[in-house]
Amino acid sequence: MSASIRTRVRPPAPADDWALFLDVDGCLLDLAAAPDAVTVPAALPATLAALARRLQGALALVSGRSIAGIDALFAPLRLPAAGLHGLELRSGERLRPAPVAPAALAGIREEAALLALRYPGVVVEDKGAALGLHWRAAPPARIALHAFAEAALPRLPGYRLQHGDHVVELRPADGDKGAAIRTLLQQPPFRDRLPVFAGDDLTDESGFAVVNACGGLSVLVGARERSAAHYALRNPAAVRGWLGAAGPGPVHAGDAP
Numbered sequence: 001m002s003a004s005i006r007t008r009v010r011p012p013a014p015a016d017d018w019a020l021f022l023d024v025d026g027c028l029l030d031l032a033a034a035p036d037a038v039t040v041p042a043a044l045p046a047t048l049a050a051l052a053r054r055l056q057g058a059l060a061l062v063s064g065r066s067i068a069g070i071d072a073l074f075a076p077l078r079l080p081a082a083g084l085h086g087l088e089l090r091s092g093e094r095l096r097p098a099p100v101a102p103a104a105l106a107g108i109r110e111e112a113a114l115l116a117l118r119y120p121g122v123v124v125e126d127k128g129a130a131l132g133l134h135w136r137a138a139p140p141a142r143i144a145l146h147a148f149a150e151a152a153l154p155r156l157p158g159y160r161l162q163h164g165d166h167v168v169e170l171r172p173a174d175g176d177k178g179a180a181i182r183t184l185l186q187q188p189p190f191r192d193r194l195p196v197f198a199g200d201d202l203t204d205e206s207g208f209a210v211v212n213a214c215g216g217l218s219v220l221v222g223a224r225e226r227s228a229a230h231y232a233l234r235n236p237a238a239v240r241g242w243l244g245a246a247g248p249g250p251v252h253a254g255d256a257p
């Protein structure tokens, strides 16, 4: 069921019995003009590391970026992670690698780069098995990028389009963030904990559905009207404040934020 932003309230402060899943762009990090223009606030890795210790390791980053990309952003911190919208998975020693990119994707990437030359500001993001076409810094390119992605899709059997915030991606159709969260919840250290997921974009809705079905907490970041999330935080700064608000001592479900 879709809850209105007007009815969503701030989530409670993080509690020690949570399994916490956090989206990256637009949730932990402020959005930037291009994927490589994001900045990680200096205090954030330490906040995440402290929270992960507090949760006995049950904190994972769940992103559309690759796991390598996530690790590069937060280095030297290396957390359990789901990358490429749930295609890749890492928890402890367990790793589900991303599929190998089909040969046709290289040609499509080159064609996209040529198209980008006509629209200054367009970014073609090579994510290995996935390809992101970004128009945040080039709004007039939106229609051309969608048309390009739709035309390219039939050349990539087993692929689908992933629509996101000022981006359309060509990605393998398998998996989503919800399935990745469900998989992590079946194994330690996530098992038998209250699942909590915060995210801002369309790709996060599958994660909200899974944590809702488990009786957990779904947290929408921003003011998108149509979402299954039950709680809301205004922006990434509010998310970082929420996570930092756990403080140094033990915390329990229901504590005031």
Ligand SMILES: O=P(O)(O)OC[C@H]1O[C@H](O[C@H]2O[C@H](CO)[C@@H](O)[C@H](O)[C@H]2O)[C@H](O)[C@@H](O)[C@@H]1O
Residues within 6 Å of the ligand: 023, 024, 025, 026, 027, 030, 031, 032, 033, 034, 035, 036, 037, 038, 062, 063, 064, 065, 066, 125, 127, 132, 134, 135, 136, 164, 165, 166, 167, 201, 203
């Ligand atoms: O699931 P997420 O962690 O939210 O990742 C979703 C996509 O995030 C990145 O793109 C978005 O953030 C960029 C930097 O702020 C922004 O320029 C772009 O417009 C956004 O769509 C990332 O580049 C993608 O690979 C992720 O799929």
